[in-house]
Amino acid sequence: MTSSPHACVAPDGALVRPDQVRSLVAEACPAASYQGKRVLLIIPDSTRTAPIGMMFKALHDELGGVCGHFDILIALGTHPPMSEEAICRRLAITLEDRRGRYQGVRFFNHEWDNPAALRSLGSIPADEIHRLSCGLFAMDVPVSINARVFDYDELIIVGPVFPHEVVGMSGGNKYLFPGVSGPDILNFFHWLGAVVTNMGIIGNPNTPVRAVVDRAGAMVPIPKKCFALVAKGEGAVAVFAGTPESAWAAASEVSARHHIVWKDRPYHTILSCASTMYDELWVGAKAMYKLEPVLAAGGELIIYAPHLHEVSVVHGKFIRQVGYHCRDYFLKQWDHFKDLPWGTLAHCTHVFGGGTYVNGIETPRALVTLATGIPEQVCKEINLGYRDWRSIRVEDFMNREAEGVLHVPKAGEQLYKLRA
Numbered sequence: 001m002t003s004s005p006h007a008c009v010a011p012d013g014a015l016v017r018p019d020q021v022r023s024l025v026a027e028a029c030p031a032a033s034y035q036g037k038r039v040l041l042i043i044p045d046s047t048r049t050a051p052i053g054m055m056f057k058a059l060h061d062e063l064g065g066v067c068g069h070f071d072i073l074i075a076l077g078t079h080p081p082m083s084e085e086a087i088c089r090r091l092a093i094t095l096e097d098r099r100g101r102y103q104g105v106r107f108f109n110h111e112w113d114n115p116a117a118l119r120s121l122g123s124i125p126a127d128e129i130h131r132l133s134c135g136l137f138a139m140d141v142p143v144s145i146n147a148r149v150f151d152y153d154e155l156i157i158v159g160p161v162f163p164h165e166v167v168g169m170s171g172g173n174k175y176l177f178p179g180v181s182g183p184d185i186l187n188f189f190h191w192l193g194a195v196v197t198n199m200g201i202i203g204n205p206n207t208p209v210r211a212v213v214d215r216a217g218a219m220v221p222i223p224k225k226c227f228a229l230v231a232k233g234e235g236a237v238a239v240f241a242g243t244p245e246s247a248w249a250a251a252s253e254v255s256a257r258h259h260i261v262w263k264d265r266p267y268h269t270i271l272s273c274a275s276t277m278y279d280e281l282w283v284g285a286k287a288m289y290k291l292e293p294v295l296a297a298g299g300e301l302i303i304y305a306p307h308l309h310e311v312s313v314v315h316g317k318f319i320r321q322v323g324y325h326c327r328d329y330f331l332k333q334w335d336h337f338k339d340l341p342w343g344t345l346a347h348c349t350h351v352f353g354g355g356t357y358v359n360g361i362e363t364p365r366a367l368v369t370l371a372t373g374i375p376e377q378v379c380k381e382i383n384l385g386y387r388d389w390r391s392i393r394v395e396d397f398m399n400r401e402a403e404g405v406l407h408v409p410k411a412g413e414q415l416y417k418l419r420a
Contacts, residue, residue, distance in 0.1 A: 005228075005242025005250050015235035018054055025058045028241035029156070029225065031066050038069040040152040042175050043159060045074050045082055046090050047283045049275075049413055050160035050231040053092020055239075059156065059227075060102065071106040073148060075159070075179025077186065078343065079283065080313050081109035110146050110180045118182040119147040121219040124212070132211040133192055143216050144182030150222065157226040157244055160236075161251035162259055163415035165289035165350050166193035168207035169255060171228050172248025173217030183343070185216055191342035194327055194349045198289050203260055203415045205252045217244055230254045231413075261416045266296035267406040271397040274305035275410045281374065282312035285351045286412035288368055292353050294406065294416045300367040301353075306389045309373035311382060315344050323383035324348045326355030329362050352383070 008024040010016045041059065043052050056072075064070045072091070074082055082090070087107050088098050098105075111117035121143045130138040149155055161171035166189070178186035193201055193209045201207050217224075226244040228251035229236045238254045240247040272291050278284030287303045295301050311319050318341065327349045330337045337345060354365035369385030371392050379386035397407040408416070 003242065003246065005240040005247045007238065007240050007250065009238040009254070010236075015232060015237060016239055018058065021054055021239060022058045022061065024239055024241055025055075025062050025227075028227075029059065029062060031062050034063050034154075035066050036068045037066075037153040038151065039063060039067045039154050039156060040069075040071050040073055040149060042073050042075050042155055042157045042180060043090065044175065044179070045076055045079050046086060046277060047079065048160050048162075048170075048231075049234065049277065050229045051092075051234060051236050052090055052158060054236075055158045055227055055229070056091045057093075059158070060105070064102075064104070069106070069152070070104070071108065071152075073108045073146065073180060074110055075175045076110040076112065077178040078112050078314055108148060112178070112181065112183060112186065115182075117147055118144040119150060120144045121216075124185075124215055124219075128215070129212070132215060133208045136195055136208065137188075137192060139188075141188045141212075142182070142184040143177075143219055144184065145176065145220060146180040149180065149220065152222060155220070155222050155224045157224065158229070159227075160229045160231040161248060161255045162231070162413055163203040163255070163290065165198045165202050165286070166190055166346065167209045167213060168201050168204040169210070169248070169252040171251060172226055172244040173213050175226075176220060176244070177213050177216045178343075181216070183341070185212075187342035189213060190346035194346035195331070197327060197354065198292055198350050199354065202289060202293070203256065203417060205249070205256075214245060230258055232258060259414050261414050262419050263294050263416055264419055265404070266294050266299070266418060267401070268296045268299040268404040269397070270295055270299070270301045270406045270408065271392070271394065272301055272303050272408050272411040273394065274303055274308060275412050276307050278305065278308065278412060280310035280312050280316075281308060281351070281370070281372070282310075282315060282347065284308050284372075284412070285347070287408075288351055288353065290412060290415045291406075291408060294418055295353070295366050296404070297365055300369055300385070302369045302371050302387060302392070304389060304392060304394065305370075305372045307373065311374060311378065315341075315347070318344050319348060320378070320381050322348060323381065324352040324368075325362060325383060326352050326357060326364065328355065328357040332357050
């Protein structure tokens with residue numbers, strides 16, 4: 001039985017204070033238990049809003065002086081690596097701090113596409129995948145992870161829990177898989193999520209993808225702790241510390257109360273203003289995923305992000321070759337697409353949204369339009385709509401919900417759903 005996590009929950013309307021976090025860290029990770037231990041802190045990159053710096057400082061204050069090593073691994077998944085300066089910003093420290101108080105902390109970026117940086121953990125067998133995926137797949141799934149984790153006595157995962165388009169609710173073991181995993185497990189469970197669909201998964205804690213992620217997490221032989229945060233702005237309303245499974249489960253319940261916005265009607269027009277923390281469509285497309293449940297059939301969702309100029313630094317070339325399409329476009333032509341990266345195909349279906357593919361004709365459930373720095377010709381190549389962002393007056397979309405028009409500032413972290 002999984003033990004209950006340690007918890008720090010702020011009263012309504014308040015945020016968890018740094019002194020409360022320090023007390024939680026001392027309770028969950030007492031310094032006396034870490035003498036000489038090698039500890040690896042696994043944190044998300046800058047595409048997740050959360051007080052990672054507050055957590056890092058509290059953990060370093062408690063453990064940095066007694067550990068043999070206290071290092072940082074960025075759970076990039078397939079995102080581009082972060083510079084030292086960017087990692088410092090993520091940790092809410094300066095470069096001067098880095099060269100002074102935190103000079104003993106080593107920074108590492110995950111390398112998902114470097115086989116030499118990975119180590120195999122074996123495979124999840126086909127019969128188990130069949131059970132975990134509710135019968136959708138039956139195949140052996142190789143599982144590998146960043147080899148650096150084996151240089152440490154304990155892994156401490158720190159990251160927020162939000163509604164998520166692939167796994168249901170992010171966090172917990174997801175910071176291992178795909179955060180610091182190899183491509184096989186990553187590609188598999190992203191496509192599993194795409195087959196179930198964003199609408200069928202997002203905001204639901206118990207999904208086939210979560211089952212696969214937790215099964216892979218159980219294959220990691222190094223002791224693990226997790227600090228699961230329920231973020232609000234740059235702060236947190238709750239922090240749970242325990243196993244990746246127990247801390248995540250507790251945070252998921254609180255996240256559902258804070259990160260899901262319930263609406264009584266769908267909207268025919270949505271202006272989804274992607275947060276400036278998203279610097280490419282690969283991550284900025286959360287402005288679509290989190291709004292699809294309230295987008296009316298036949299409507300239009302506009303991703304408004306003048307700051308966004310890239311489809312994807314890592315995956316853009318492939319996306320421009322394949323384009324964004326609905327799930328059935330790929331499934332009904334699977335022999336043509338099955339050997340391509342499944343994770344990228346999953347992204348393409350999530351951005352496009354629902355639709356049908358019948359007799360060679362694709363019909364979208366609704367239209368997704370980019371009002372970004374991505375040129376019109378590229379939008380056509382990737383099968384998405386285009387609007388010149390300069391032609392859009394954001395204020396024209398405000399305060400019109402009664403007309404079926406929804407304006408969402410800083411879209412991407414709150415999920416919008418319809419009441420039953």
